[in-house]
Amino acid sequence: MPGDPASVILNKLAQQSQVTPATEKSIRALFGVPDEGLWQQYLHYLAQLAHGDLGVSIAYFPQPVSEMIGSGLPWTLGLVSLTTVLAFLLGTGIGIVSGARPGSRFDSVTAPLATFLGSMPYFWVATMLLLLLSVTVPVFPSQNGYDLGLDPGFTPAFIGSVIEHGFLPAVTIIVSSVGGWLLGMRNMMITTVAEDYVTLAEAKGLSRRRVLLAYAARNAMLPQIAGLAISIGTVVGGSLLAEAVFAYPGVGYLFYQAVVNLDYPLMQALFLTISLSVLLANFIADSVYVLLDPRTREDA
Template sequence: MTATTLPLGEAGAGAGAGPSAAADGPARGRRRGGRARVLLRRLGFYLGTAAVAITLNFVIPRLMPGDPASVILNKLSQRAQVTPATEKSIRALFGVPDQNLWQQYLHYLSQLAHLDFGVSTAYFPQPVSELIAQGLPWTLGLVSLTTVLAFLLGTGLGIVSGARPGSRLDSVLAPLATFLGSMPYFWVATMLLLLLSVNLPVFPSQNGYDLNLEPGFSLAFVTSVIAHGFLPAATIIISSVGGWLLGMRNMMITTVAEDYVSLAEAKGLGRGRILLAYAARNAMLPQVAGLAISIGTVVGGSLLAEAVFAYPGIGYLFYQAVVNLDYPLMQALFLIISLSVLVANFIADSVYVLLDPRTREDA
């Protein structure tokens, strides 16, 4: 009988004692070493990418014609008196004419190390770092919750749809997923706003909570946060669940035809165990890789959704910065968003390395 490929985690099941068991220790050590080498290589790649993003954030304002720092300082001086500390901070971020580029870069890195992004021109005299600290938790909560829900919902429906391709349920879910996946975030947000906030005033149309309430862990405040966040969350889930469903469905169709699934059926294992422990477990690996790739898209979609619903996160801050030509805030948000996407991708990439041994075979 020819050797049969077993699903992940099943290859060593039933191995007896003796020489093979004695070799398990060194084999486990090699596997751990392989994982560590792969993770270190990927960490180096992401650190290099982060360095490029930080450098671009430094270079782009200095490629602008004229002296951006002087323009920003002039705009600030029209509202209030600019202190020497504020002027020093702005010039460190946007250029000092009498310093060479290397000195400016070192000052810029020093400012970033102290989380000093200057003063916002749109919200003067509030520092940019305070604005980001206020908006970042809202965006992180929205993106993390909606990404997990869309992933679980789409993956679960994809398992059901791909387990019986061509069935009545599959003939409904597959076209529906294609339709949902083709809808842009901005359009979905606008339609939900018109349907469930303007025509049918079921949910609030803007803000993150009722401004008449005192922020805290009271039932009234938590209920208000959920009500105000429902439409932005629904926008992201509706726009992204179709991609997860189609990806999992297609992988399930391929996986259920594998030899190890046929072997499990020949052994008389239950249909549910075969689908979950054999087919779905292996078909889910590309989904994890897709999670890393899609994080940037989800973040971009959340920015659009926040702008439509005036949700008090990073997206709405970015919209206000663009409208008001708030360059310090725009520069800081560009860097924060870039680094956040890199961190999320590294986490998803690391999880994939831990789940799939094939990614570290050549380590």
């Protein structure tokens, strides 16, 4: 991509007033020196990162990037964490029932439905919900995270407004991701219920419910746990599109604004935040994996 952060700021300032050489020199020093070697720039970036300095935003100059991410991150974490857990539990639960009796009437309905839901992209679902429930039938707000006439705080009015504004983005993420969880769990259940240890448990006279939950589902869920961590990056990426459609004040909408305004420091910091969230999710998933699978705790 041509250009650099300092040039973007200078072009914007030039449209408003004349830029003096001193101003240009100060802004270029603020956003780094492009003529430096790559290693010098990278080491300088790491030094700033070690001090928590993520740079200054171009689109919202001179606001620090760390403050912007700090204001948007709680919105995205609340939205993504809640919807991901709901989609995971809903898809996994239905997948257990569907995979326990493959070919049944219930399975014949849920499997094609899950395939259909899994093929719908986030932005298309968000656009359709916006068109149907905000424009055609104005039931839910079309943008923002809460009513701008309210003061943020833990009051019933503000919490109710947050729930109302976040409903459509939440439904978007759940609808777009639940199909994948359902199909994954269904396929693993079909494979697991045919294993010898499940047949042995049934031969012992254990109840069908205990066999499915304690034997089949517990083992079939292991790949789901691993997939949950891997999909965090995909879910966050999908929430970016959903937030951009609904102008939801989270990291996704910030990312959209950063791309539109060529806000390099903000884009770079958001990429780093998403990468760290995926690493953290993988660490948590590995820890949960140990609790669910006793074989991982056995000494070699």
